Amino acid sequence: MRGRTTRVGRVFHPGEDGYDAERTGFNLAVDHRPAYVVSAAGSEDIVRAVGQAVDRGLAVGVLATGHGASVAAGPDAVLITTRRMTDVTVDPGARTARVSAGARWEHVIEACAPHGLAPLSGSSPHVGAVGYTLGGGAGLLGRRYGFAADHVHGLDLVTADARPRTVTADTAPALFWALRGAGKGNFGVVTAMEIALFPIARLYGGGLYFPAEACADALHAWAAWTGSGDLPDEMASSVLLMTYPDVPWVPAPLRGRHVTHVRVAWSGPPAEAEPLLAPLRAVGHPLLDTISELPYREVGSIHHEPTEAAAAQDRGSLLTGLPPAAVDAVLAGAGPAARAPFVAELRHFGGAYARPPRVPNAVGHRSAAFSLYTGADPAAGAAADALHEAVRPWGTGGAFVNFLGVGDAEAARLSTAFAPEDYTRLTELKRTYDPENVFRVNHNIPPSGTPVP
Ligand SMILES: Cc1cc2nc3c(=O)[nH]c(=O)nc-3n(C[C@H](O)[C@H](O)[C@H](O)COP(=O)(O)OP(=O)(O)OC[C@H]3O[C@@H](n4cnc5c(N)ncnc54)[C@H](O)[C@@H]3O)c2cc1C
Structure with a gap:
């Protein structure tokens, strides 16, 4: 590959100016306090940082943005930050x-x-x-x-x-x-x-924000729509259930309300989108409707996720389907009556996710139909866990690596993201490439032969 960046990075020790800013990422639930932080400016910094860590008997963690927090780096670890390497x-x-x-x-x-x-x-x-x-x-x-x-x-x-x-x-x-x-x-x-890269310049997408009264209808309609098997692969969608705080930065129609936020992203011809959306529109009038044609560079407006750092105890599981009984379980745990102290998100999988790639890789559970992700204030993590328990009858028994969160830190949880034989192969590869488990500040794969704690 071309053009390695070669610049000089910086090292921050506890107590030094910049240490706290450099060790902090998006999810504040994980409080990294490493022996020191290497803010890498190029690959040479990373080579040097890994070599020095190994010589000193330290573990190595990586922090890019902190959106995928798992476990905290402690005084037995160096934290390599990559935020300056943005080429x-x-x-x-x-x-x-x-x-x-x-x-x-x-x-x-x-x-x-x-x-x-x-x-x-x-x-x-x-x-x-x-x-x-x-x-x-x-x-x-x-x-x-x-x-x-x-x-x-x-x-x-x-x-x-x-x-x-x-x-x-x-x-x-x-x-x-x-x-x-x-x-x-x-x-x-x-x-x-x-x-x-793919030849996509525009999308047709956005969100329908339904009020509490329409939550059950909206969730059942979305589950039937996605579960019908008729949706083209160009249609991506998800639903977020959450109660918005009553604060000025929240759009006025949503403030202080339980909202069912149905998001769609259609990458096919724009004229074909609205007829496909008819079952969702039939739910009734949303509080807010942001669906329109938009350039791909505005893709973030579809989910409209928070950008300010906050502490979240997050957790994920995968579902084989979302029949009416499963929808009812989600409503009981995260619908308006539940007053749930967490957000719950369902995403539609299927389509090309289920098809094997040209060059095989380790991604597991390709046949999962939906994912369930919850994010809670750390004090309310147990309430969100109860929702994952409630939908267990429709679970694949596994998880998607990227939606494993702080609440999934134990090794046994990561193993469920892979087919058993693939997990065994991963532990063997770990033994080959990292026998001392230097890279353990993460959702960890222990080297084969390591006793499971
Ligand atoms: C608001 C939000 C939206 C999200 N949306 C999606 C989504 O649509 N689809 C999806 O699949 N996931 C999504 N995720 C999950 C996200 O993709 C994962 O958590 C991802 O790992 C975040 O990577 P990061 O580098 O930003 O985070 P970090 O917390 O900085 O990194 C997460 C972990 O990735 C590893 N890592 C990072 N950089 C490197 C590197 N250079 N080399 C080796 N390991 C590295 C490290 O183990 C690190 O601990 C979302 C998460 C959030 C919080």
Whole structure:
């Protein structure tokens, strides 16, 4: 891969100016207090930081944006931050982009837009592109094209021996398989990746925000619509159930109300969208309707997710389907009457997610039909756990790596994201590439032979 960045990074020790800002990410529920922080400016900084950490017997954690928090780095660890490595280079002819470790999706989207191209980004442009892709990556074009991890051409990686490697299907097939879906921090630090881009300049999408009275109708209608099997793969959708605070930054019609936010993103011809949306429109008048044609660079407006850092105890599970009884279970746990102290989000999977990629990777549970994600104030995490329990009869028994949160930190939970034989293979690869489990500040894959705590 071309053009490695070579600049000088910075090191921050506890008590020094900048240490607190550098160790802090989006999810404040995880309070990193490492021995020191290396703010990397290029791949050489990362090579050096990993080498020094190993020499000193320290673990290594990676922080890009902090959207995928898991466990905190303590005094036995160095935290490498990549937020300064935001270079993105687009090759419009090849329809590829080379993305540096710390680039957020917004950086990639901006670089691609002038060429009428889009990456397989997710609902929030503020999420880190590399961390997202290593964990699978399920975005608003996913039912059409598959997981982001399915469209990676190569990765530059620094392994526990402090060696930089270019990992492709040809140079290191087993590692390439593992990194795409199970790569979040476990096998090394990715300094850059090369990904495929897609000819998407515009979407037809937005949100229908329904009031509490329409919650049950909206959720049942959405579940029937997505569950019918008739929706084209170009249609992505999800539903968020939440009670908005009564504060000025919330749009006036939503303030202080329980809202059922149905989001759609149609990447087919705009004229075909509205007839497809008829079952959702039939629910009734929403409090707010933001559905329109929009440039892909405004994709973040569809889910309209928060951008301010906050503490969240998040958690994810996957469902095989959403029949009426499952919808009722979600309503009982997160509908208006539940007064749930958390947000609950259902996303429609299926389509290209279910199809195997051209080059196999570690992404598990491809046949899952829906995901359920909850985010709670850390004090209310147990209430959200109860919802995951309530839908267990419709669960795949597993999880999607990117939607595993702070509430999923134990090793046994990550293992459920993969087919059992794939998990065994991952632990064996971990033993090959990181036998001492240097990279353990994450949803961890222990090296094979390690007793499970
Ligand atoms: C608001 C919000 C919206 C989201 N939307 C989606 C979505 O639509 N689809 C989806 O699939 N996921 C989504 N996610 C989940 C998100 O993609 C994952 O949590 C992802 O891992 C975040 O990566 P990050 O680098 O931004 O976060 P970080 O917390 O900085 O990183 C998460 C972990 O990824 C690993 N990592 C990061 N960078 C590297 C690197 N360079 N090398 C090796 N390991 C690395 C590390 O283990 C790190 O602990 C969302 C999360 C939030 C909070």
